[in-house]
Amino acid sequence: MTKKSFIFFSLLTLLFLLPGICLAGQEKIIFSYDVLSSVEYQKSASQWQITQNSDSGLYKKDDGMMLKNDGGAYLIYPFVFSYHDYDQLKIIFYSDQPATILLVPDVTTIGSNSFELRKKVSAQESYQTIDFSLRHPFFKNKVQDIGLNFYTVLPSNLVIKEIVLVKLDFSEVILQVFKDYFLVAPYSAFTVNLFPTPRIFGHDALIYFLPLILLLAWLFFKSCRFRKIAGIILLLIWILIDCRMSYEFFVQGFDDYRNFVTPPQAEKKLRTYDDFYQFAGWLKDNLSKEYSEINFYGSGSVHLPRLLQYLAYPMLINNEENIGPVYVTYNRHDIVYNEAEKRLYQGDKPLSEVGELIANYNKDSFIFVEK
Amino acid sequence: MILAWLKIILAIILLWPRGYLLVYVIDRLKNFSFGFKFFVSFVFGIAAFGLDIFGANVFGGFKLAPALFLASAVGQAISLEILIFFLERKFVYPKPKKLVGFLKKQWQNFSLWPIWEKLILMILILILVVRLAGSIWTVVNIPTYDFDAWNNWNLRAKVIFTESKIPLDQNSPFYLGGGIGSYPLNDTLFKVWLLTASGSFQESYINFASVIYYLLLLGIFYFSFSNKTPRLLKLLGLYLLSGLPLLYFHSHVAYADLLFSIFLFLTVANLFYWLAGRGNSFFYLSGIALAFSIWTKNEGLAIILPLIFLTTIVFLVLKKCNFKQLFFYWFWAAVTISPWLTFRITNRLNILSGDSSTFKLVFNYQFINELISSVFLRSHFNLLWLLVLIIIIFQIKLIWRRMSLRYLTLTLVSLFLIYNGIILFTDKAFDLSALARINMQLAPLGVLFLIFFLRQFFAKINNNK
Numbered sequence: 001m002t003k004k005s006f007i008f009f010s011l012l013t014l015l016f017l018l019p020g021i022c023l024a025g026q027e028k029i030i031f032s033y034d035v036l037s038s039v040e041y042q043k044s045a046s047q048w049q050i051t052q053n054s055d056s057g058l059y060k061k062d063d064g065m066m067l068k069n070d071g072g073a074y075l076i077y078p079f080v081f082s083y084h085d086y087d088q089l090k091i092i093f094y095s096d097q098p099a100t101i102l103l104v105p106d107v108t109t110i111g112s113n114s115f116e117l118r119k120k121v122s123a124q125e126s127y128q129t130i131d132f133s134l135r136h137p138f139f140k141n142k143v144q145d146i147g148l149n150f151y152t153v154l155p156s157n158l159v160i161k162e163i164v165l166v167k168l169d170f171s172e173v174i175l176q177v178f179k180d181y182f183l184v185a186p187y188s189a190f191t192v193n194l195f196p197t198p199r200i201f202g203h204d205a206l207i208y209f210l211p212l213i214l215l216l217a218w219l220f221f222k223s224c225r226f227r228k229i230a231g232i233i234l235l236l237i238w239i240l241i242d243c244r245m246s247y248e249f250f251v252q253g254f255d256d257y258r259n260f261v262t263p264p265q266a267e268k269k270l271r272t273y274d275d276f277y278q279f280a281g282w283l284k285d286n287l288s289k290e291y292s293e294i295n296f297y298g299s300g301s302v303h304l305p306r307l308l309q310y311l312a313y314p315m316l317i318n319n320e321e322n323i324g325p326v327y328v329t330y331n332r333h334d335i336v337y338n339e340a341e342k343r344l345y346q347g348d349k350p351l352s353e354v355g356e357l358i359a360n361y362n363k364d365s366f367i368f369v370e371k
Numbered sequence: 372m373i374l375a376w377l378k379i380i381l382a383i384i385l386l387w388p389r390g391y392l393l394v395y396v397i398d399r400l401k402n403f404s405f406g407f408k409f410f411v412s413f414v415f416g417i418a419a420f421g422l423d424i425f426g427a428n429v430f431g432g433f434k435l436a437p438a439l440f441l442a443s444a445v446g447q448a449i450s451l452e453i454l455i456f457f458l459e460r461k462f463v464y465p466k467p468k469k470l471v472g473f474l475k476k477q478w479q480n481f482s483l484w485p486i487w488e489k490l491i492l493m494i495l496i497l498i499l500v501v502r503l504a505g506s507i508w509t510v511v512n513i514p515t516y517d518f519d520a521w522n523n524w525n526l527r528a529k530v531i532f533t534e535s536k537i538p539l540d541q542n543s544p545f546y547l548g549g550g551i552g553s554y555p556l557n558d559t560l561f562k563v564w565l566l567t568a569s570g571s572f573q574e575s576y577i578n579f580a581s582v583i584y585y586l587l588l589l590g591i592f593y594f595s596f597s598n599k600t601p602r603l604l605k606l607l608g609l610y611l612l613s614g615l616p617l618l619y620f621h622s623h624v625a626y627a628d629l630l631f632s633i634f635l636f637l638t639v640a641n642l643f644y645w646l647a648g649r650g651n652s653f654f655y656l657s658g659i660a661l662a663f664s665i666w667t668k669n670e671g672l673a674i675i676l677p678l679i680f681l682t683t684i685v686f687l688v689l690k691k692c693n694f695k696q697l698f699f700y701w702f703w704a705a706v707t708i709s710p711w712l713t714f715r716i717t718n719r720l721n722i723l724s725g726d727s728s729t730f731k732l733v734f735n736y737q738f739i740n741e742l743i744s745s746v747f748l749r750s751h752f753n754l755l756w757l758l759v760l761i762i763i764i765f766q767i768k769l770i771w772r773r774m775s776l777r778y779l780t781l782t783l784v785s786l787f788l789i790y791n792g793i794i795l796f797t798d799k800a801f802d803l804s805a806l807a808r809i810n811m812q813l814a815p816l817g818v819l820f821l822i823f824f825l826r827q828f829f830a831k832i833n834n835n836k
């Protein structure tokens with residue numbers, strides 16, 4: 001490379017990196033005790049709101065603000081920005097219950113969501129930091145607001161110290177590429193058909209390497225000089241993808257090991273079906289063989305009646321019907337046993353004839369048999 | 372527990388002689404290598420056994436009890452032995468001395484390999500062991516989770532095993548075992564056999580079938596190559612196929628796509644090998660594999676059958692085969708699949724998975740991005756389809772030089788267009804759930820294409836030097 005071309009390429013690179021370098025490190029704190037108690041914020045029309053929670057207040061605790069969460073509270077903030085303005089959203093907080101945090105762009109209108117904008121955290125007593133990459137198509141155009149959903153199985157107390165929007169520098173953006181590439185989507189009922197990952201900035205990862213792959217293929221076929229090296233690089237890319245996907249299988253297997261294989265029977269949970277497999281086992285153990293069919297009332301997934309049909313065969317599963325004397329509920333808050341009348345009620349309406357509760361799996365899951 | 376697993380392994384081995392004798396009868400010209408025959412015998416044994424007990428139960432009214440299973444596994448082997456005796460005046464039986472000799476020869480060959488090739492083989496074996504261990508761990512520890520597995524394939528196995536018969540009441544939700552009634556029963560009846568052998572219903576026993584399919588696919592793929600194919604290319608092909616993410620994923624998912632992909636591979640690849648001049652046995656084996664593909668998934672009947680029919684007519688027109696060959700190809704295929712086809716026609720089962728009567732042509736333009744992403748960009752198949760596409764576009768001249776590679780390319784492209792055309796241009800695409808899986812069925816053929824293209828490409832380079 002000549003001196004001239006070296007200077008040219010250096011300037012070109014600098015020009016390319018300049019916007020990132022200039023804006024790098026910019027931060028905007030959008031949530032903290034100081035921000036929320038400032039006069040500027042108090043007068044502003046853009047204020048944090050709490051929805052889907054019985055308590056809509058925030059309480060000072062330590063150097064943060066406490067949210068008394070029923071289990072699905074949303075923190076909503078009207079703020080217009082795109083990923084050209086900020087690359088990352090950082091939350092410094094702790095929760096006294098294991099929680100799933102979901103960042104939802106345009107929460108009051110479209111409410112987009114993706115596994116990349118979901119993080120699971122364990123219960124802690126000291127602050128932890130989680131960050132969401134905003135380099136995602138959802139943030140390409142200006143979003144009008146954002147929502148943070150704090151999902152916990154039981155009611156929880158969350159103490160949030162800070163929520164910050166950050167502009168990353170170039171090296172941090174590159175690091176984000178690797179983080180995105182190795183992010184594994186959770187196993188879902190649809191994974192058997194389509195893998196959602198690997199992705200980079202919310203797009204299929206391979207799309208960024210297409211020009212390189214085409215160039216390598218061209219060199220392999222056309223260039224005697226570079227054929228060998230092009231072939232080797234293509235093979236290395238193949239091996240890299242192989243490693244990445246093997247890592248995906250390992251992570252999914254490890255999740256299964258942690259959530260389903262090793263926990264005691266009562267705590268086993270399998271992927272999106274939670275404890276349903278344990279429930280099905282419990283049902284078979286607790287229902288007399290004399291009953292050949294049941295009326296099943298479940299909640300959580302539309303697949304549950306069919307899945308139970310497989311798990312409980314030869315028992316026949318009637319989905320939300322009134323055939324025969326046996327009623328089985330799974331996590332149905334709306335169906336209760338009326339102790340005084342000794343029958344089941346769905347809301348205000350009686351669902352069954354007089355009978356008795358045979359066994360309880362949990363508060364909302366039980367076996368009831370009519371007399 | 373260990374005893375049950377031993378019984379399952381024994382049950383799988385018990386189907387092998389029946390398959391081996393069938394392959395032996397087809398290979399009267401002795402075109403096949405032992406390794407190829409060894410692995411094909413398992414899948415042929417599984418499929419033929421399933422068809423036998425299906426016919427015995429549905430048409431003969433026999434209960435699906437151990438006696439019937441054993442009678443089918445052994446009885447059919449005996450009748451094939453008699454056929455072989457009439458044809459060759461000898462009985463085929465295991466010859467341990469020959470097997471020892473075969474293994475010794477393999478070891479001697481291996482010891483002559485250059486050290487770095489040995490190293491590559493060792494690494495590949497290690498990779499395969501890790502992959503298999505991962506799949507086995509999953510099927511042993513994780514219950515059936517994926518939709519079609521518990522809504523169709525495993526449900527049917529459970530129902531048929533519990534009832535000891537194939538339910539034939541069309542009004543019952545458990546007609547043919549439940550789920551979608553038109554699905555063929557190859558995978559299901561193999562699983563019923565495994566359950567019968569073990570004596571009880573355990574999810575891990577039937578989910579183990581997928582690991583077996585994966586192993587058999589790899590074995591058949593590797594040993595389908597002739598000795599003329601450079602060893603490194605064969606090993607490369609095995610590595611590429613074993614690690615295709617979606618294909619490997621299905622080695623621990625209780626679907627029938629992997630089993631179907633084996634029969635599809637055998638149907639198309641054997642015609643390719645026959646065109647490449649490796650002998651007529653490959654031609655006839657293709658016909659039987661086609662029959663078994665129909666017995667495995669509906670794509671066999673709706674897509675593979677018409678395509679192969681047209682292909683063989685073209686072979687006749689081009690005088691690649693004569694009428695007698697063509698007749699035997701289709702005659703034995705028809706005889707093999709007749710129990711299932713007769714049943715399917717008389718009971719008016721749908722041709723496709725859903726209601727065939729409402730088949731409409733539409734343009735699902737909204738699926739185009741998803742299709743491109745899923746097939747080429749999302750690592751379901753690593754770089755496979757991207758490389759195949761690049762090669763077909765930029766190296767078509769080289770491909771066109773040889774009839775066999777030309778045939779493989781045209782078949783691959785046709786299948787790819789038909790498969791994805793159904794997604795793009797019919798109302799049967801539903802929710803795209805089959806999109807990546809149907810392209811997975813073609814993946815072994817894609818890798819075969821890649822390896823034979825590379826062989827031809829390197830041969831051209833060496834000639835130019």
